[in-house]
C-alpha cells in the first residue's frame with residue numbers, strides 16, 4: 001500500500017480564476033523520491049503545502065500512512081501529520097547551535113554520534129558549534145535538511161531543497177541523502193526547478209502544468225518519451241519538427257527519420273540535440289543526401305557545447321563535444337544519429 005496517496009486533489013484559492021492544483025493523483029511508496037517540476041506558478045508549492053497540511057483541499061483526498069489526513073470530512077492539522085517539511089518559510093532558532101538544533105529533534109536514545117553522522121552527511125561538522133543566526137543561506141539550508149532528517153521521519157516534503165548549495169557539494173549531498181533515505185525507507189516529495197537535480201535524485205518525475213499533471217514517470221521515460229512539446233522542452237531542450245509518419249518512419253524536412261514508436265499521418269516530432277551530429281564540411285561538396293548547415297550560435301555548457309545551426313530552413317540545436325571544431329559562421333554537414341519521439345500533440349512549441 002502506498003505510504004502517501006493523493007486522489008483527485010484540487011485546490012482553488014479564494015477569488016482565484018483557476019485552481020492552483022487541479023485533479024492531481026499520485027502515490028509514493030516507502031523509499032520513493034518524487035520530484036515535482038513545472039514552470040513558475042504551475043502549482044508545485046501549493047501541492048507541497050496541501051500534503052503538509054498548510055492548505056485545505058477544495059476537493060480530493062490525501063492518505064498518509066494508511067490514514068486519511070485530508071478529505072471531504074477530514075482535516076488533520078500539520079503538526080499531527082507524520083512528515084517533516086522544509087518549505088520556503090522554514091526557520092531556524094537563531095540562538096541555537098547547529099549541533100543543538102539537530103539534537104533537539106532526534107528520537108530519544110539517539111546520541112551525539114548520530115547527530116554528528118547527520119552533520120557529516122551535510123558537511124556541517126566544522127560548523128556544529130556555530131549559532132544558526134550566523135550562517136550563510138546555503139549553510140542554513142543544509143541545517144534545515146539535517147534537522148528534517150534527524151527526526152527519523154518516513155516522509156520528507158521539501159521545496160527547492162538544494163537551492164543555494166554550490167554544485168560540487170550538491171552532487172555529494174544528493175548522492176548521500178538518496179542512499180540514507182533508501183536505507184531507511186523514507187519517502188521524499190520535493191519541488192525543484194533544477195532538471196539535473198531532479199534527474200539525478202528522483203525515482204519519478206511529476207511534471208505540472210497549470211496545476212495538472214502533464215506527465216509522470218521515471219526520469220528516463222519522461223526524458224526519452226516526452227508526450228508533449230512542453231515536456232520535451234522542460235527536460236533539457238529539444239528540436240521540434242513536423243512530419244508525416246508511416247509506421248516507424250516519418251518524412252520530414254531532414255529526410256526520412258526513424259521513430260521511437262509507431263505512428264501514422266501528420267505528427268509533431270521531438271528530436272533531442274544529442275540525436276543530431278555535425279561533421280566538418282571541408283570541401284564544400286555535398287555528399288549524397290547530406291544536409292548542409294551553417295553554425296549560427298555556439299553555447300559552451302561545460303561538459304558539452306550546444307550549437308544552433310540553420311538547416312533545411314529551420315534553426316536546430318545540435319549537442320557536440322567541447323573539442324568539436326565548429327565555430328559561429330562556419331559550415332558543416334548535419335546527420336541524424338538518433339530516433340525522433342512522436343508527441344501526442346500536433347501543434348508547435350507551447351512553453
Ligand SMILES: Nc1ncnc2c1ncn2[C@@H]1O[C@H](COP(=O)(O)OP(=O)(O)OP(=O)(O)O)[C@@H](O)[C@H]1O
Nearest residue numbers: 013014016020038039040041042043044045046047
Ligand atoms: N495564497 C494564495 N492565494 C491566491 N493564489 C495563490 C496563493 N498561493 C499561490 N497562489 C497561486 O497559485 C498558483 C500556484 O502557485 P505555486 O506557488 O504553487 O506555484 P509554483 O509552481 O510553486 O511556482 P514557483 O516555481 O514560482 O515557486 C499560482 O498561480 C499562484 O499565483
